[in-house]
Amino acid sequence: MVVEPSVLPIPLRFGAYALDTATPDDVDAVVAAFADPDIARWNNGPRRPGETVHDRAVRWVAARTAWSPDRCSWVVRDADGRLVGQVSIHSIDDPAGTGEIGYWLTPDGRGRGIGAAAVDTATRFGFDLLGLARLELFHAVENEASCRLALRCGYLLEGTARQSFVYGDGLRHDEHLHGRLAADAVAPPPLPR
């Protein structure tokens, strides 16, 4: 590992956009993002009994203001500093050289190539600076947008994990497993509009 994730949150750039560290000022934007039905369904993070959405957003941001040995997280900001998404490399297993990537874009941020460019930028960081050999990406089989993003970012479809995850609708879904290797030659997606 070239960079120790527990030490430094490292900001990255792609075009006019930034992968930045979350701050408490992001809580309202995160509350709004959690209210989006697609994020609520496909990025079903852990909830605690009795916890309000605001409290959950505060906890979400706090968990992303520092990195840990098994997770690097960024929020995606546009040129005006607005939060338009998030990307995390989590489940990092340093000895194994593997990790998993996750993401969402706010409704306003979607469909402009921001997601693909953000995921590709984080992926290259995982390979070049964390020294990982392989990153995995899971999405529900029904989530076509996520599948297209994965393929656009060079994450090959490797199989279907049956009934492998309970999503925000409370149902167990089949998931596609995609994988990208550090050794794969992948052209970067175009910079977002």
Ligand SMILES: CC(C)(COP(=O)(O)OP(=O)(O)OC[C@H]1O[C@@H](n2cnc3c(N)ncnc32)[C@H](O)[C@@H]1OP(=O)(O)O)[C@@H](O)C(=O)NCCC(=O)NCCS
């Ligand atoms: C999935 C998601 C991150 C895609 O982000 P995005 O910024 O809109 O994606 P991009 O604009 O970079 O597009 C990437 C690819 O996906 C395709 N795509 C984007 N939205 C799509 C949609 N709704 N349906 C089908 N394809 C779609 C694009 O056409 C592009 O493919 P192409 O280059 O082959 O044409 C975003 O839709 C989202 O956050 N959805 C809700 C939460 C979610 O699904 N999170 C992921 C959980 S695994």
